[in-house]
Each structure stands twice: as C-alpha cells, then as structure tokens.
Amino acid sequence: xxxxxxALLRAYRQMKVIREFEERLHxxxxxxxxxxFTHLYCGQEAVAVGVCEHLSVEDKxxxxxxxxxxxxxxxxxxxxxxKEIWGSREGLCKGKGGSMHIADVDKGMLGANGIVGAGSPIxxxxxxxxxxxxxxxxxxxxxGDGACNxxxxxxxxxxxxxxxxxxxFVFENNHYSEHTGFEYAVGTQKDIASRAEAFGMKxxxxxxxxxFSVFETMREVLEYVRVPGNGPAAVEFDxxxxxxxxxxxxxxxxxxxxxxxxxxxxxxxxxxxxxxxxAGLLEHADLDALDAEVLEAxxxxxxxxxxxxxxxxxxxxxxxxISY
Amino acid sequence: MAKMMYRDAVxxxxxxxxxxxxxxxxxxxxxxxxxxxxxxxxxxxxxxxxSTGLFGKFGADRVIDTPISESAIMGAAAGLALSGKRxxxxxxxxxxxxxxxxxxxxxxxxxxxMFGGKTKCPAVIRMAYGAxxxxxxxxxxxxxxxxxGMPGLKVVMPTTPADVKGLLRTAIRDDDPxxxxxxxxxxxxxxxxxxxxxxxxxxxxxxxxxxxxxxTIVSTGLLLGFCEAVADKLVAEGIxxxxxxxxxxxxxxxxxxxxxxxxxxRLIVVDEAPPRCSLGADICAMVAEKAFASLKAPPLSVNPPxxxxxxxxxxxxxxxxxxxxxEAAVRKVLSYR
Numbered sequence: 001x002x003x004x005x006x007a008l009l010r011a012y013r014q015m016k017v018i019r020e021f022e023e024r025l026h027x028x029x030x031x032x033x034x035x036x037f038t039h040l041y042c043g044q045e046a047v048a049v050g051v052c053e054h055l056s057v058e059d060k061x062x063x064x065x066x067x068x069x070x071x072x073x074x075x076x077x078x079x080x081x082x083k084e085i086w087g088s089r090e091g092l093c094k095g096k097g098g099s100m101h102i103a104d105v106d107k108g109m110l111g112a113n114g115i116v117g118a119g120s121p122i123x124x125x126x127x128x129x130x131x132x133x134x135x136x137x138x139x140x141x142x143x144g145d146g147a148c149n150x151x152x153x154x155x156x157x158x159x160x161x162x163x164x165x166x167x168x169f170v171f172e173n174n175h176y177s178e179h180t181g182f183e184y185a186v187g188t189q190k191d192i193a194s195r196a197e198a199f200g201m202k203x204x205x206x207x208x209x210x211x212f213s214v215f216e217t218m219r220e221v222l223e224y225v226r227v228p229g230n231g232p233a234a235v236e237f238d239x240x241x242x243x244x245x246x247x248x249x250x251x252x253x254x255x256x257x258x259x260x261x262x263x264x265x266x267x268x269x270x271x272x273x274x275x276x277x278x279a280g281l282l283e284h285a286d287l288d289a290l291d292a293e294v295l296e297a298x299x300x301x302x303x304x305x306x307x308x309x310x311x312x313x314x315x316x317x318x319x320x321x322i323s324y
Numbered sequence: 325m326a327k328m329m330y331r332d333a334v335x336x337x338x339x340x341x342x343x344x345x346x347x348x349x350x351x352x353x354x355x356x357x358x359x360x361x362x363x364x365x366x367x368x369x370x371x372x373x374x375s376t377g378l379f380g381k382f383g384a385d386r387v388i389d390t391p392i393s394e395s396a397i398m399g400a401a402a403g404l405a406l407s408g409k410r411x412x413x414x415x416x417x418x419x420x421x422x423x424x425x426x427x428x429x430x431x432x433x434x435x436x437x438m439f440g441g442k443t444k445c446p447a448v449i450r451m452a453y454g455a456x457x458x459x460x461x462x463x464x465x466x467x468x469x470x471x472x473g474m475p476g477l478k479v480v481m482p483t484t485p486a487d488v489k490g491l492l493r494t495a496i497r498d499d500d501p502x503x504x505x506x507x508x509x510x511x512x513x514x515x516x517x518x519x520x521x522x523x524x525x526x527x528x529x530x531x532x533x534x535x536x537x538x539x540t541i542v543s544t545g546l547l548l549g550f551c552e553a554v555a556d557k558l559v560a561e562g563i564x565x566x567x568x569x570x571x572x573x574x575x576x577x578x579x580x581x582x583x584x585x586x587x588x589x590r591l592i593v594v595d596e597a598p599p600r601c602s603l604g605a606d607i608c609a610m611v612a613e614k615a616f617a618s619l620k621a622p623p624l625s626v627n628p629p630x631x632x633x634x635x636x637x638x639x640x641x642x643x644x645x646x647x648x649x650x651e652a653a654v655r656k657v658l659s660y661r
Binding site for chain 1: 349385386388390391393395396397398399400401402403404405406407408409411426427430431435436437438439440441442443444475476478498499500527528575
C-alpha cells in the first residue's frame with residue numbers, strides 16, 4: 001500500500017531523529033560529561049519506526065537496554081530524553097532512570113530495560129490487558145538476538161500462546177549479543193523466528209534495514225494480532241548495529257571493513273532516501289530540509305539538557321512508593 | 325463478625341475485591357487447577373484452596389491459570405499493573421522467588437523510581453511460606469528477609485484470619501507492589517473476621533496481642549502463637565510480656581517497638597528466617613541505635629540456625645524457634661538487672 005507524502009516524511013523524520021540523537025550522544029559521551037552506560041541503537045531505526053508508525057498511544061511497547069530508538073519512535077519527548085540521559089531532574093524520569101530506564105507509560109512506552117530478556121514477560125501482561133479490554137490494542141516486546149536466548153523469553157512466548165495475549169514479539173537480529181556472534185549463540189541455524197514458530201505462533205520475517213519491508217510486514221502482523229482471539233505473533237528483522245554493544249566498546253569482534261560496509265550498504269536512512277527519490281515520491285530537497293531541521297532540534301535538545309536543573313540529594317528519597 | 329479459616333479469608337477477600345473492581349485480575353499456577361484435563365477447570369481450585377470458586381465466578385479472562393513459568397507470571401503481573409490492571413499473582417511456594425526474582429526485584433519494585441515517579445505499579449504477589457509441613461529445604465523457607473531488604477516493595481505477613489482480610493484488602497487497593505506472605509501452617513487456623521467489605525488494616529501498624537511490663541517480644545506469622553504461649557505461661561510467675569505482631573515488615577512499625585521497649589527495657593525478636601542479615605538482627609540493631617538508654621539487657625534475636633530447612637520431623641522441630649527456646653530467651657534477658 002502506498003504511503004502518503006506526509007506519512008513518508010514523518011517516517012523519515014522519525015528515523016533521522018533517532019540517528020542524530022545518537023550520533024550526537026556518541027560525540028558527547030566522549031567528553032565525559034554524560035554519566036553511566038549507554039547502548040546506541042543507530043542502524044536499527046527502520047525497525048523501531050516501521051513498527052511504531054502503526055501504533056496508537058493505547059498500544060504498548062516494552063523495550064531493551066538499547067532503547068532510545070523505541071522510546072523516540074513511540075513518542076517520548078526528545079528534549080525530555082536528552083535531559084534524562086544528561087541526568088537532569090527535568091529529564092523524563094527526573095534523572096533517576098538514565099539511558100537504560102527511559103519510560104513514558106502515558107505514551108504506551110512501558111520502559112527500556114537494563115536486564116536482557118526481562119521485557120517479554122512484561123509485554124505478555126500488557127498483552128493480556130489488551131485482550132481483556134477487547135479494543136484491538138496490542139503490546140509489543142522488542143528483543144535482540146541476545147535476549148532470544150533468555151529463559152524469560154521462552155516462558156513469555158509459551159505463556160502468550162496459552163493465554164492468547166495480544167502480544168507481538170519483535171526480534172531484532174543485529175548479529176551480536178554484546179560481543180558474541182549470533183552464529184555462535186543462537187542454536188537454531190541462525191534463525192530466531194523458527195523458535196517462536198515452535199512455540200505455536202504465526203511468524204513473519206523482514207529486512208530490518210528497509211523501512212518499507214518492516215512497515216509492510218508489521219501491517220500484516222498487526223492485522224492478525226489485533227483480531228480478538230488470534231493471540232500472539234512473532235517477527236524477526238535482520239538488521240545492523242552501527243556502534244558497539246556499549247559506548248566505549250572497542251569492537252574488536254568486527255571483521256575488516258565491516259562497519260564501513262554496513263554503513264554504506266545496510267543503512268536504513270540511505271535505503272529509504274534512495275527508494276523514495278528513485279520512485280519520485282519525494283525529492284532530495286525535501287529530505288535535506290528535514291535533515292537540517294532534525295539536526296537543529298537535536299542541537300536544541302543538547303542546549304536544554306546542559307542548562308537544565310540538576311537533581312539534589314533530597315531527590316534521592318522521592319518516588320520510591322506512592323505511600324509508605 | 326464471622327468465623328472463618330485463614331485460607332478462606334484469602335479467597336473471600338479476593339472475590340470481594342474482584343466484585344468491587346473489574347480491574348482486579350488473578351494469575352498463577354493451578355489457581356484454577358485442572359485446565360486441559362478430563363477433570364476440567366476447577367478440578368483442583370488452587371493447591372492451597374485460596375482461589376476456590378473464582379474461575380466459575382469471574383471467568384478465564386480475570387482468573388488466569390498459567391503454565392509453570394514463574395518469571396513469566398511475575399513479569400505478566402508487572403505488565404498488567406503498568407496497563408491499568410490490579411493483578412494478584414500467586415507464587416505457589418515462596419521458595420520459588422529464586423526462579424522469578426528478577427521480575428519482582430528489578431522490575432516491579434523499581435518501575436516507579438526508575439520512571440521518575442510517573443507510574444504506579446499496583447500488583448500483589450501472594451506466596452505461601454514457612455516451615456511446618458516437613459516439605460524440606462526448597463518448600464519451607466521464610467523469605468521475608470530477602471524481600472524486606474528491597475526498596476520499592478511492601479512486605480505483609482498476616483498472622484490471623486482477620487489480619488489476612490484487612491491486610492489483603494489494603495494490599496489489593498494499594499498502588500505500590502505488595503508481597504503478601506501467607507504462612508502455610510496457618511491456612512487452617514480459624515478466627516473471627518469482620519463482615520465489612522471495606523475492612524482494611526493500614527500497613528506499618530503493628531498489633532499488640534499480649535500486654536506486659538517486663539519484656540517486649542516481636543514476631544509475626546506462625547511463631548507469634550508460640551510467643552503468645554510463652555507470654556501466657558509466664559503470667560503465672562508474675563512476668564508480663566508485650567507481644568507485638570508486626571503484620572508488615574516493610575513498612576516497619578518502629579514506633580510500636582520503641583514505645584514498648586522504653587517501658588520493658590528488654591527485647592526479643594522471634595523470626596522464622598535464618599539469623600544472618602535477618603529481620604531479628606535488623607530490629608535489634610534499630611532498637612540498640614534508637615533506644616539504647618532504655619535497654620536493661622542486650623536485645624536478642626531468636627532464629628533458626630544458619631542452615632537450610634531440614635526434612636525429618638525431628639530435624640524440622642529442632643530447626644524452628646520453639647516455645648522452649650523463646651521462653652529461654654525471655655529468661656535470659658530477665659537475668660540482666
């Protein structure tokens with residue numbers, strides 16, 4: 001199905017926001033001003049955006065330690081997120097969560113997660129809630145080729161099938177679980193979706209470096225899961241991670257020229273630009289204008305983050321309980 | 325008032341709250357019991373009979389019988405809570421927190437804080453704990469010392485059927501995650517329970533079950549009855565004991581303990597968990613810190629030994645704090661002048 005000009009521009013902009021948000025973080029982290037552990041999502045933008053462009057605020061997602069892309073794609077505020085990562089009390093989580101725990105429950109974003117594989121059971125609960133409410137909403141859990149080896153993921157897949165939860169397991173295979181190749185760590189012949197199939201789910205596969213592949217695949221997945229009674233489904237997207245497992249990772253596990261190669265041939269933003277300009281759907285100038293606008297928005301978010309209030313010692317003690 | 329068993333107080337409170345609020349849902353292993361069998365749903369109705377009749381009354385959407393997948397159960401409870409429901413998840417044995425701890429400790433307990441206070445997480449995790457069934461090392465443990473140490477959780481340990489009713493209702497209506505520890509050796513105990521369907525007991529308010537001037541005994545759960553027996557016995561000798569049932573270990577009613585110790589000057593904590601880093605050690609330290617000037621004797625904690633829970637009847641009896649051990653502790657603190 002043909003996307004409208006506005007929808008195309010929006011999708012590109014969303015992916016570009018994620019890209020520039022993180023390219024900027026990659027630079028700023030090296031100055032030592034940003035504390036803690038950061039895991040960048042760059043390279044996988046087509047998955048987050050290709051999934052979330054189908055979702056409403058009533059649909060839920062549960063993310064991972066590599067969660068910035070999912071958060072931005074689901075509508076978390078760019079400035080609030082940048083402030084959070086800079087540790088400001090004005091951040092989305094008041095500086096108490098940081099990169100690995102960004103959440104905005106009102107937007108249906110139930111949290112990035114520092115524990116690999118922890119998100120899937122949570123998405124089963126959210127998917128059961130969607131089923132009970134019967135309005136066709138869904139809960140989506142993002143997992144990598146690392147999380148697909150966790151027992152929690154197996155438990156969650158079976159329980160989703162048994163309870164007919166409206167849950168979608170989106171597996172983003174970026175070929176590395178931390179510093180280990182999926183060819184070594186995933187026992188099912190380089191394939192994650194077949195595991196979900198073995199648990200009794202209908203599965204799809206798509207190219208995670210191609211927005212249109214993700215978007216069209218997810219249209220089918222969502223049409224299926226939004227039908228009450230159909231239960232869960234799973235989809236595997238093959239994708240690429242442009243940076244290390246964490247910022248500071250020397251990435252000695254990469255092959256010669258690998259990063260240059262994937263940046264050249266497996267970049268979802270380049271692929272998108274080529275597709276839409278070749279097809280005459282958008283002009284380069286349209287996209288160039290968005291690029292400039294996004295760069296300025298990210299610059300502004302950093303300006304705000306640097307100027308924002310710092311938390312105080314008193315803030316340590318709040319927000320543990322609602323009442324105690 | 326109605327007479328009912330501890331286990332019936334659990335199931336009737338859940339039923340009343342499910343009736344009152346359609347967002348309340350239950351999940352757990354065999355809480356329906358018999359799903360997918362020739363015997364059919366409710367062939368069992370929960371191994372502790374703490375969910376009997378719920379499935380028939382509220383249906384499969386709200387009474388969710390799960391596979392044996394403790395991580396997924398606790399995670400699903402977390403996801404339900406973040407999605408506007410009020411889940412009551414049952415962990416069949418408290419010992420199984422080992423299998424599911426990440427979802428309790430790193431997820432449920434931390435969401436509110438990590439998310440900057442912008443969410444609530446109204447989940448109740450019920451679990452049967454404690455020795456008394458000769459169920460050995462993996463089915464008999466008291467796990468409150470682990471969970472009480474986790475910021476973000478509230479930990480409730482009811483002793484009487486009335487407290488089950490009042491505390492479980494408070495737990496279900498609470499917007500924070502609550503661990504509700506039911507002592508398996510108390511399920512068959514009967515007591516008077518208020519009929520009021522809004523009867524609630526606030527957390528952090530201990531109950532004084534015996535009053536006396538000489539020794540403060542703090543406990544909860546199965547061992548509280550042992551403490552009461554000791555207090556009742558010593559009355560004949562003119563020794564008076566305050567017996568304080570904590571009801572909740574987090575929040576802790578420090579005031580009730582300190583007020584009592586200021587009068588008695590002597591403290592014994594009787595705790596079913598092993599001694600190291602225990603509730604007993606915690607309360608003794610708190611009293612030493614805050615009421616040192618009132619103390620006439622060193623605070624004592626009566627715990628099982630630092631061993632796994634043993635199986636054989638003689639061994640399990642020897643393991644648990646007994647009436648005799650508690651009485652000996654009382655006499656010991658009284659020996660200081």
